Amino acid sequence: MGGQSVSQTVTVRLENGLHLVPCSRLVKLGNGLGCDVRIRKGSLDADIKNIFDLMGLAAAFGDQLELRATGDGADEALAKIVQLFESNFGD
Amino acid sequence: MLVKRGIAVSPGVAIGPALLFGAENFKLSRHYTSKSAIETEIGRFHAALNAVCTDIEENQRVATERLGKEYGAIFGAHVLMARSPELVSEVERLIREETNTPERACEIVLNKYAKLFQELGSRYHAERAQDIYDLKNRLLRQLLGKQRQEMTDLTEPVLILAHNLTPSETANLKREFVLGFVTEVGGPTSHTAILAGALELPAVVGVGEFLSEVTSGDLIIIDGDRGEVIINPIESVIAERRAAQQKNESNYAALEIERTAEPITADGERIQLLGNIEFPTETGHCLERGADGIGLYRTEFLYLGVEQEPSEEDHYQAYCRVIEDLGGREVVIRTLDLGADKVPSVGGLPAESTNPALGLRSIRLSLQHREGFKTQLRAILRAAAKAPPGSVKIMFPLISSLNEFRQAKMVVRDVMDDLDEAGESFPREVPLGMMVEVPSAAILADQFAAEVDFFSIGTNDLIQYTLAVDRGDPAVSSLYRTGDPAILRLIRMVVAAADQPNRKIPVTVCGQMSSDPKFLPLLIGLGIRRISVTPHSIPELKAVIRRLTIPKAKDIATHAEWLGLSRGIDNYLQGEVSKICPQLVR
Incomplete structure (x- = not known):
């Protein structure tokens, strides 16, 4: 995988935290990407394609998450994910 | 091994x-599979997973439609969990590397995830753990259920x-x-x-x-x-x-030679040897072994495995087929003998009883559920028109009082009146008999003898009711004794009651007892001359009959009664029958 790696921090603004439905949105988005995306909360690290990992972050309202995309199209991928958080997982 | x-x-x-x-x-039921079954088991897991996901997606569709997209999305997330590559590959690994069954593998993997969520501590995650348990149960239901369907x-x-x-x-x-x-x-x-x-x-x-x-x-x-x-x-x-x-x-082939021989004792007494059947196709099994006819046609199978109660035509076709195959030999058709233990809920029949063996079953059910009973009787009577007079007989199961027999008889008269009105042809004189399988019927056999055309002793239920033992219950099954003196005495009572000076009524013994060669000399010794048995046992029973004499049979019966409660009775009877017919397989 190409070395390009970009990262950005987002804040969870979902009232119930990053619960099952938003996690599933992230997985679906992740499955469509050509690059690797990892989401970190403190010492916890999750693969965006793994719903159990994401649920395991137990990210609550106000938590800060570090998104890191590595590989082809990492910039674009990161932008899409950030957009999802900024729209607060709206449609 | x-x-x-x-x-x-x-x-x-x-x-x-x-x-x-x-x-x-x-x-x-089991945790491990065999190496050779691994691929099959993985296939079974995927089939179950697909079925579960299809189910959840259907839930998603309904929820979206009724409650909105956000509710539907919850189910979408469940599918995502179920299909997550981590879960799937871990289950596959357990099956492949640990030779776990898919059931066991799903249990291990999903329990692990559920526990992980529970440990996160929040109420929300505890609820998601429940989702995972639910997913596990769905998978298990599919896996176990799928097996049952394969039948x-x-x-x-x-x-x-x-x-x-x-x-x-x-x-x-x-x-x-x-x-x-x-x-x-x-x-x-x-x-x-x-x-x-x-x-x-x-x-x-x-x-x-x-x-x-x-x-x-x-x-x-x-x-x-x-x-x-x-x-x-x-x-x-x-x-x-x-x-x-x-x-x-x-050995069996050797006995088959007896097929064409008549079941006559060595001293010339002709024994009627009939077959028990459940399906019309078994008529052939009986005839090719030289049966005199069908002594017990259990009609329950018409009611099983069907969505609704059988129609008059269903009954009629089945009976006609048997009658046709029999070519004029007799057939005893037993009316519905369904109990709570045998798929009760067909056609709105009452289900569940606290004590099924003593509950609403057999003739009791027929007398309460008159329409179904009449349907069956109409079909029997119409079919009987195709057979020689008197060769089709109707038998009522589980008769426990004279009144019950009279009621059943009245329903037959009603049905005959209806058929008359409809212009259908049917025989006016159809022999009507009863099973003797409730002790009260055996005890009052002399009174019944005045009103019935024949008796058939159903030993399975007679033993169960007389000794109050459920043979299917391992805790008490040793108390179920076919040769119990109480049973032998009841059989003697029925034989004596049937042998009235002015009226001799045929007595048949059907049930497991009559199919077992070791009990045959005993039964003949007690005065039984008609037995109805599983078709398979006809040749060996015939072989015993042809080597037996009536005095010998009487000796055996007397000795068996004398043995009384002793545990040796089975051994004694087995020994006697082996002496009479050494070439018996069993």
């Missing part, structure tokens, strides 16, 4: 792959190993692919036993818990002569049992 013992209920030896039918509950779409010959088989399951199975049966529960009068006998397949029941030690696909030997089940037998044992199987067959 593992040998399990149970009750031998249908003779013969079968060798082949096992097909397991687990218990209904989620207690996982209807068997594609290769198998031995059926089950906790228990319901009548509807057995009614629907593809008989050409079933080589034999083993069940954890059940006794000689259990449904599986009767069915195996009817299909002439080896069967062992009441083995106790053993399914956890077997995997579908394992090689199994069912020895229906010795009551043994051998799991993954070693080569020498396979060879030994195959030899036994062949010897059985050749």
Whole structure:
């Protein structure tokens, strides 16, 4: 995988935290990407394609998450994910 | 290799792959599969997973439609969890590397995830853990349920190993692919036993818990002569049992020579030897072994494995087929003998009873559910028009009082009036008889004798009711004694009552007792001259009859009564019959 790696921090603004439905949105988005995306909360690290990992972050309202995309199209991928958080997982 | 013992209920030896039918509950019956079954098991897991996901997606569609997209999305997330590559690959790994069954693998993996969520501590995550448990249960239900469904779409010959088989399951199975049966529960009068006998397949029941030690696909030997089940037998044992199987067959073939011989005792007494059947196709099994007719046609199978009660036409077609095949020989058609234990809920019949054996069943059910009873009687009477007069007889089961018999008789008269009005042809004089299987009927046999045309002693229920023992219950099954002096006395009472100076009524014995050669001299000694048996046992019974004399039979009966409660009675009878007919297989 190409070395390009970009990262950005987002804040969870979902009232119930990053619960099952938003996690599933992230997985679906992740499955469509050509690059690797990892989401970190403190010492916890999750693969965006793994719903159990994401649920395991137990990210609550106000938590800060570090998104890191590595590989082809990492910039674009990161932008899409950030957009999802900024729209607060709206449609 | 593992040998399990149970009750031998249908003779013969079968060798082949096992097909397991687990218990209904989620207690996982087995944890490990065999190496050769790994790919099959992985396929089974994927089939279950797909079915579960299809179910959840359907929920998603309904939820989206009724409650909105956000609710539907919850189910979408569940599908995502179910299909997550981590979950799938971990289950696959456990099956492949640890030879876990899919059931066990799903349990391990999903429990792990659920526990992980629980440990996150929040109420929200605790609830998600519940979602995962729910997903696990759905998968298990599919995996266990799928196995049970396979019975209807068997594609290769198998031995059926089950906790228990319901009548509807057995009614629907593809008989050409079933080589034999083993069940954890059940006794000689259990449904599986009767069915195996009817299909002439080896069967062992009441083995106790053993399914956890077997995997579908394992090689199994069912020895229906010795009551043994051998799991993954070693080569020498396979060879030994195959030899036994062949010897059985050749012994049986030797007895088959008796087929054309008449069942006449050595001193010239003609014994009527009839067959018990459940399916019209069995008529042939009886006739090719030289039966005098059908002494017990159990009509319950018309009611099983169907969505609704059989129509008059369903009944009529079945009866016509039997009558046609019999070519003028007699047939005793027993009216519905369904109880709470045999798929009750068909056609709105009342279900569930706290004490099924003593509840609403058989003739009691027919008398309360008049329309269904009349439908069956109409069909019998119409079919009887195609047979020689008197050759089709109607028998009512579980008669416990004179009043009950009279009521049943009245319903027959009503049906005749209806048929008259409709201009249908039917015989006016149809012999009407009863099963003697409730002690009250045996005790008052002299009073019944004045009103019935024939008796048929159903030993299975008569023993159960007289001794108050459920033979299917392993805790008390040793108390079920076929040769109990109380049973012998009741049989004598019925024989005596039927032998009135002015009126002699035929008495038949049907049930497991009459099919067992060792009881035959005893029954003849007690005065029985008609027996109705599983078709398979006709040749060997005929062989015994032809070597027996009436005085000898009477001696045996007297001695058996004298033995009384002694446990030696079975051995004594077995010894006697072996002396009379040494070439008997059993």
